[in-house]
Amino acid sequence: MARKRKKAAQAGSPAWMATYSDLMSLLLTFFILLFSMSVVSEERFREVAESLRMALIGSSSDAILDHSGNSDGDYAFEEYGDLSEFEDVDAGDLEPVESVMLQDTVPEEVLDLYETVTNYMQVEGLESDITLSRDQEGVYIDIQEAILFDPGSATLKTSGRETIGSLAGLFDLFDNEIIVEGYTDDIPMSNRRFPSNWELSVERAVSVLRYLSEEYSVEPTRLSARGYGEHHPVVPNDSRENRAQNRRVNIVIVHEHRKEDTNGPEE
Structure with missing residues (x-):
């Protein structure tokens, strides 16, 4: 009775590796996207601030906010000083x-x-x-x-x-x-x-x-x-x-x- 021959192993990486590499690519893309969203573009930020200024208060955006120089995108309010003085204002004192x-x-x-x-x-x-x-x-x-x-x-x-x-x-x-x-x-x-x-x-x-x-x-x-x-x-x-x-x-x-x-x- 003739013996059954074993199939020869295919050369190269296993088939699951293709799926795995696709998954890793998607994860990498996802994290790059998150990172890009977390970085504040100063130019874009000032464009948005200028648009808001024109629409709402009619004053210079530089008077409203000033970039602190930090790389993490922090912005400092300077024109109006310390806002803590307004903490004790009674709502009844405000004009309707x-x-x-x-x-x-x-x-x-x-x-x-x-x-x-x-x-x-x-x-x-x-x-x-x-x-x-x-x-x-x-x-x-x-x-x-x-x-x-x-x-x-x-x-x-x-x-x-x-x-x-x-x-x-x-x-x-x-x-x-x-x-x-x-x-x-x-x-x-x-x-x-x-x-x-x-x-x-x-x-x-x-x-x-x-x-x-x-x-x-x-x-x-x-x-x-x-x-x-x-x-x-x-x-x-x-x-x-x-x-x-x-x-x-x-x-x-x-x-x-x-x-x-x-x-x-x-x-």
Whole structure:
């Protein structure tokens, strides 16, 4: 019976070595990739910093960060010094973001005007009777109905005449346009003189306007009146107190740029 011959061993490395070498190559590539990611490119870093500077704060990137010279990619903040002094700052001392944003959008002229009006109110002792506010359009002097008028009336009462008289000197300090705005609550008005809240709000505004012009000689060309009825409440008309807040007259000292814009484009 013939014997089976053994197969001769193939020359060269074992077959598993090919798989092993591929695995080692992949591992080497992986570690090289990790190393390359850990090295900070100064040129690339400054490009990114410059882009952030342009997008966020508008100042030089060199003022924000400075390379320390270390090869491990450390960066040092220099422009702002020791930040430890800010550790004890109370969050309540920080100005709300909304307030900062609003202040940034209000023209400088309006801020100056608001300061002038505020100082005038303090000197005249009107802080308890009047609420001040401001926006891009100008400064708003808010006077509640109870000071100016009796319910359902557009005739200035004694306290109303005194308050408007105290304000009249303020309007001599500048020549801005002045808009008097009347507002009511949502309780329907219906009588022979005032068929609706529209008429009541307009006539109240006109009463204040005429008093300024006729009694204190405020230039009529600076004055205008508007009535909004119940349609622009400052708070919901859902309680007696809220309705009282909505019955008011606003005297708007208009920002000069807005007045110029209303004249239309130059030819």
